[in-house]
Amino acid sequence: MAPTAAEIDWRPRDQLPAEQQAMLPAYCDGGYLQPDFSDRQSPLFESGSGGNTQMPIEASGLNARYEVDTQLILEGDVRLSQGTFSAQGSRALYDQATGQMSLSGPIVSRGQGFLLTGDSAEYDANTGEMEVNTATFLIHAAEMRGQAGYLSRPSENIVNIEDGRLTTCSPDSNAWAIVAADIELDRAEGFGTATHVRLEVQDIPVFYWPYATFPIDDRRKTGFLYPSFGTSDTGSGLFISTPYYLNLAPNYDATITPQYIHGRGLFNEVEGRHLSDYGESVLQLGYINDDQAFSDEFPGEDGERWGLDFASRANFGYNWTGYADYSVVSDDEYLSDLNRSLDINEVTHLQRRGGIRYDSRHQYFEAYLSGYQTLSDTITDSQKPYSQLPEILYGADYEWGVVETLVESQYTYFHRDNTDLTGLERANGHRLRLAPELALDFRAIWGYSRPSVTMDFTQYQLEDYTVREDDTFSRSIPIYEWDNGLYFDRRDSMFGIPYNQTLEPRLYYVYSEFEDQSYIPDFDTALKDFSFDQLFSPQRFSGGDRISDNNRLTAAVTTRFNDLNTGIERARLSIGQVYYYDDREVSLNGQGADDRSDSPLAGEASFRPLDTMDIRVSGLWDPRDMKTEEGRSQLVFHSEDYRYLATLGHTYDRDDFEQMDIGAVFPVSDHISLIGRWLYDSQADRTAGSLAGIEYTDCCWSLQLVSQNYLTDDRKLENRILFQVQLKGLGGSGGSGDRISDAIYGYDEREQRRFGRTNVRY
Incomplete structure (x- = not known):
């Protein structure tokens, strides 16, 4: 039986070049090795039918029979090429009248980054159309192999595959595969479509899609992403979500994620991204119309809950930049109950800030507005932060030999609701601060000496100020410094x-x-x-x-x-x-x-x-x-390939707390690793958080299953079960990876080394 395309270029680990072996993870037994075909393109996707069909056909074989103006028959080690198209087989027949070329197998057709085999093939030298029976193929860059009962290329950008099968597993592994009745690859659009698609694990069907689209290059494509699901006992319960990606334009897109949460109902999250000549903006929204669990916990509440996060960065040129960050939620419990994708943490204050900044070698200027939403009922009005409406900063520094002059300045209008406040806590108002500095900076290879004087001047103009009769006053304090080193x-x-x-x-x-x-x-x-x-x-x-x-x-x-x-x-x-x-x-x-x-x-x-x-x-x-x-100590270790990760930490405050934490990813074999982290509060004599799980990794897929304990805002220890399945080349589902990376230093780097992350759309 003739070898498949993948078997032809597959090499065991010890037969790969040393540099390729060094890049190969320990859990991979080998890899693909291709010859250098830098002067050719893929036999599936040519540079253009016009370019190839204008080129002469070159053919050779051990035996040849030529019938004048009729046909050419070649037998034994047949090699054919026309422009970027090349193939070899055991027998070929070329019809000069029609330009049809029939090639008998086993055939092998190769190009840069692509290898194709089959039992027989038909090639039209006039149009560049090609048909292959019982084909196998290998895409080296993606390490993706496949097979087809019938493969055709009706035009330069389209390939049709019948009874197709795709996987990134090694030739001797059937860990998983995507199987479809019909597949069309469209290079012009950058995606493939398939009908009657099923995911097989160890040749057993486990999932079915009637229709699927998937990327074949780096371009984005509208469609469903992998569904995800999980569970926790924080009130969210079991959830399942099905994200849908919208590629609306080259410079903006959106992702809609409807999800059902047991005990709460249908919860929707939307993320929109926009890219302009100036920068990028991201808007994230979450909404649930009737949160049943929230209504039961807080009688009188209607259950309608929402969250919003907006972030924007802009570069206007000439050293000017701009930014905006705005977060708001409907209630204090939203982040702990519902938030899954909003890029905001579980904090007591959500900041809203937007402004512009100028930076040059000797000067900077910044002006912004800033405010907060307070999320905790335990924070009193006097503890709530002030809004800056606005704050304006300017700074400059210049040198004349050893003489340095620096100035920092700040103007701010501070405001917060003071209805129920008295005394100093009731005051709002303006503050202007100037801090010019004069210094002598003496530096040599053996050391330095820097005497300086700073005049710190502050002017206040206050509102609702009752401590003194005068609500406008200033403060001036000189500061003398002398810094010396050898x-x-x-x-x-x-x-x-x-x-x-x-x-x-x-x-x-x-x-x-x-x-x-x-x-x-x-x-x-x-x-x-x-x-x-x-x-x-x-x-x-x-x-x-x-x-x-x-x-x-x-x-x-x-x-x-x-x-x-x-x-x-x-x-x-x-x-x-x-x-x-x-x-x-x-x-x-x-x-x-x-x-x-x-x-x-x-x-x-x-x-x-x-x-x-x-x-x-x-x-x-x-x-x-x-x-x-006080004391803080930390040890961080990782192997060069990040398979081993370990962190040890200890934090101590004599008057407050003492905590110890241990985190590790430890491989017990080439394929199985244990994952864990433990945070212990010595003062309270209790576990403050933990994470424990197992990971199985093969060269083409991985599975993570972890259990996490963590403290909620009310200091209760809650538990959740998280998982993640990762299929190389197709992405993954679940959410354990993000939680582990938050807990263990170096885990993100480890994930990037293990798998590229590409989402499949169905």
Whole structure:
């Protein structure tokens, strides 16, 4: 029996070139190897019938019989070509009068990226039409093989297949296949159509479509995408969805996803995308007319629920860009109950923001409007954030030798509903802030010294302000800084590897006088968390309503180890401490003031002993109490092919919480991997989240099944079962992949290496 097209070019792993073996995943036993046919195109799709039919026919064989002006008969190792068409077989008959060529098999016809075999073929040299009986074919780029009872090419862009079968599995595997009575491939439109289509798994039919369309190149095509389904016990229950993709125009499209959710009813989501000369916009909507479970949980509610998310990015040229983000939902429970595709997380505030920005080498300008929707009933009116209507920013920096001048400026109008508020919390109003800076920047190869002075000026004009008689006032505070550093380095070797070690001591001094600011409202200010980076900042507060009083010196040192062979920083260790010469008196809501003369030791370290391993540690240690105040450590490891993934983490806050997390993807064989993550809250002595599952991966398909526990907004531990089936070349269904990638670092990279993601439409 003659070999199929796939069998001709299939090679076991050990017979592939070394570079191809290196790219082949461990769960694949081999791959396709094609000769170089860079001067030819596919025998199915020619460059044009006119181009081929004007070319002479070239033919050869071991035996030939020629009848003048009638026919040519070739036998034994017959080879034919006309332009880009080429074929070989055992016998050929060419009718000179009609231009018909009959080729007896087994025949083989090859082109760049395509191989075709058959029992017999008919080729019309005048029109380029071709017909093949009992055909098999192989598309190398897609690693897709197929067979057909009958294959014809009536025109240069159309191929018809009867009794066709397609799969991306290896020649000896029938894990899955798409089988159809009739298939038409249209290169001009970039898609194929098929009738009476069924999906077979191990030669057993498991799904049927009366009609299907699918892409044969990168162009998009209107049609249904893979259905998905799953379950959880968060009130959503069992759900099934059938997305429908609309390719409306080259620059805009839409996806409609109707889905039935047990206990809730019919829920619809719509996503529209638009691409213009300036940028891209995405609109996402979700709507359910009568959510039965919601009505039962909240008597009096009508069950009509909806969500919207809009995002847009634009580039206007000449360094100008624009953006818009707007999210809104009908109720506080929408995100946890219904949201599946809206690109917004389960948060307490949904931000709406839109503006323009200019960026150049020495200047930037930004103007925007910003507001929020608060989703939690536990947040009081005084805790709700202010809207910025608008906020305008401008900054510039220039250098003249060692002289630097910088300016940062900000104008904002702050507003929120203050009907039920009193005192400072009731105030709305305008704030103008200017912070010009003058500095001398001395730099050399051995170090630097940078003294500077900044005048921080703020002007307020307030509304509904009752703390003082005057609702218009200003604040001016000069800030003096002096930042100094030295560089030392040496070369050595460790384990036979040359490296460069640096030693970088640093002294930073800052002074700013105390000024009473307790009469100023808190529009956008919060106390910053103390960390290593905070050692070199003059501000204890974010925002602009509090300016820190300072008289302190920071001493710190950093050392780095750089691999001279690769240039990779293998290790970095930093430690520092602040020494205070005055008490800190400026506070915000009772926080930020302190009379301690020194800070905890702040440190951070990172190690990369291997190119596939990262270890990061940061924390605060109090030398007085000899105790750790805060700590965060994380180890991340992955093999070069990302088959092995592991993360270890520990987070500690002395006054708040302690959590540990472990995540891993661990292969127990070439095909089976275990997936897991566990998050443990030591303070509450409980599991804060977990994920456990199994994954089976073959060279042409994979299956994931995972169980996930997670905390809801009301601190209850809920469970859901998720799955995902992935068919190479046809995409997948289910939603476990997104959940796993959220939990385990490196999982997205692993998925991209395992499969390309192309959706089939039916």
